[in-house]
Amino acid sequence: MKTMAMTKTYNRRIVLDLPELELPEGQITAVIGANGSGKSTFAKILGGIDRPDAPHPVLPEISAGYLPQKSFPFRMSVEKNILSNGHDRSRAAELMTALGLGNLAAQSAKKLSGGETARMALARLLMKQYELLILDEPTAAMDMESTLLSENLISHYCQETGCAVLLITHSIQQARRLARQVLFLQQGKLIEQGDTDTVLSKPARAETKQFLEFYGI
Amino acid sequence: MGSSVQKAIELILSADPELLNILSVTARVCLTSSVFALLIGVPLGILLGAERFPGRKVLLVLNRTLTGMPPVVCGLLFYMLFSGVGPFRHLHLLFTVKLMIIAQVVLITPIVIGLMETFVADTSPVLRETARGLGFSRAKEYGLLMNECLYSVFSAYLLAFARAIAEVGAVSMVGGAIAWKTNVMTTAIMMYTNRGSFTLGIALGLILLTLSLLVNIILSVMQGRLSR
Numbered sequence: 001m002k003t004m005a006m007t008k009t010y011n012r013r014i015v016l017d018l019p020e021l022e023l024p025e026g027q028i029t030a031v032i033g034a035n036g037s038g039k040s041t042f043a044k045i046l047g048g049i050d051r052p053d054a055p056h057p058v059l060p061e062i063s064a065g066y067l068p069q070k071s072f073p074f075r076m077s078v079e080k081n082i083l084s085n086g087h088d089r090s091r092a093a094e095l096m097t098a099l100g101l102g103n104l105a106a107q108s109a110k111k112l113s114g115g116e117t118a119r120m121a122l123a124r125l126l127m128k129q130y131e132l133l134i135l136d137e138p139t140a141a142m143d144m145e146s147t148l149l150s151e152n153l154i155s156h157y158c159q160e161t162g163c164a165v166l167l168i169t170h171s172i173q174q175a176r177r178l179a180r181q182v183l184f185l186q187q188g189k190l191i192e193q194g195d196t197d198t199v200l201s202k203p204a205r206a207e208t209k210q211f212l213e214f215y216g217i
Numbered sequence: 218m219g220s221s222v223q224k225a226i227e228l229i230l231s232a233d234p235e236l237l238n239i240l241s242v243t244a245r246v247c248l249t250s251s252v253f254a255l256l257i258g259v260p261l262g263i264l265l266g267a268e269r270f271p272g273r274k275v276l277l278v279l280n281r282t283l284t285g286m287p288p289v290v291c292g293l294l295f296y297m298l299f300s301g302v303g304p305f306r307h308l309h310l311l312f313t314v315k316l317m318i319i320a321q322v323v324l325i326t327p328i329v330i331g332l333m334e335t336f337v338a339d340t341s342p343v344l345r346e347t348a349r350g351l352g353f354s355r356a357k358e359y360g361l362l363m364n365e366c367l368y369s370v371f372s373a374y375l376l377a378f379a380r381a382i383a384e385v386g387a388v389s390m391v392g393g394a395i396a397w398k399t400n401v402m403t404t405a406i407m408m409y410t411n412r413g414s415f416t417l418g419i420a421l422g423l424i425l426l427t428l429s430l431l432v433n434i435i436l437s438v439m440q441g442r443l444s445r
Binding site for chain 1: 343344346347348349350351352353361364365367
């Protein structure tokens with residue numbers, strides 16, 4: 001799956017300037033970079049939340065699901081929140097069990113903790129089958145156990161459905177665990193792209209090396 | 218003072234016909250105006266809070282100005298429009314319950330709009346991002362937003378009703394506080410106090426305070442239930 005080249009300008013400042021990119025189907029592509037590097041803007045444009053400068057579509061006609069950094073819990077039970085994106089009750093139960101939400105099904109989503117809300121939001125998104133899944137730091141609010149459960153679920157979803165997954169993450173370890181391809185962004189530009197092991201172990205660009213050294217990699 | 222309060226309570230318990238008439242006119246004016254304010258104010262408040270369009274900020278400033286409009290100014294405006302020299306004199310609405318309701322709607326609708334706008338402007342961006350990310354239709358997105366707004370709608374209604382029932386300036390000017398016709402609780406309290414007849418005034422004051430307490434109790438209970 002290819003995304004078109006795109007630019008985004010805020011207050012006359014170019015915050016994103018990306019070339020055409022390939023997002024392989026059935027694989028997870030991680031996007032890494034410091035705060036303000038344009039990762040979330042990229043995710044929002046692909047998710048149809050934000051518009052690029054040029055009014056052309058950046059994606060072919062496909063179904064895309066987008067999980068924002070802060071997902072909104074609708075004013076209903078956890079189960080109903082999940083069923084708001086599909087009517088398959090057995091799928092909802094399966095997702096709740098996989099994410100450890102089984103005992104919270106009847107609870108009001110407004111009463112969940114940050115980590116629980118993030119798990120519920122992921123379960124709600126995965127009720128449908130998409131061709132492209134865009135996840136903006138899906139595990140940022142979770143503890144390690146929940147993170148691993150979620151990663152496992154995302155990985156299975158990607159393999160089972162054959163969809164392309166774009167994972168925005170601050171965790172280099174998470175990128176290493178899940179992604180086959182990594183994109184490194186800095187100040188809205190694509191600095192380096194390639195196979196995860198290569199980019200994270202033997203980066204070609206000095207900027208990537210410096211970024212990884214900062215994270216102790 | 219003590220004997221006046223005792224007499225006032227006896228008046229309430231005896232279901233005095235004049236007292237009942239005042240309560241009936243008050244209920245008619247306040248319930249009708251607050252329902253109309255809700256019907257007009259909720260959609261406008263949601264629109265101003267959820268959408269961005271040219272002129273939105275001007276409308277917000279205008280609404281805030283109207284929220285703070287003194288009731289007597291509103292009363293004066295309607296008096297001038299509907300009095301013998303006003304452009305709408307042929308409608309013969311001055312000193313009628315209908316015009317009291319219209320004046321109240323103009324006074325309390327900005328409160329409903331302001332409350333809804335504040336809540337929706339805070340909630341809508343995050344809800345919208347989530348709903349669009351899930352591929353929901355615009356109708357479903359608005360349905361979810363309405364569901365989030367339930368408590369705000371309810372509290373906006375109660376506040377609009379409380380403002381309407383406590384209001385005196387506009388209703389006295391356009392209604393004229395005519396006994397058995399347009400006299401509401403607040404205008405009646407003023408009228409009877411001016412006459413030195415405190416008993417009915419105290420009785421009405423007690424009823425007003427009780428209603429205010431009830432509104433607050435209902436708000437507190439609903440806040441707990443609807444926020445779940």
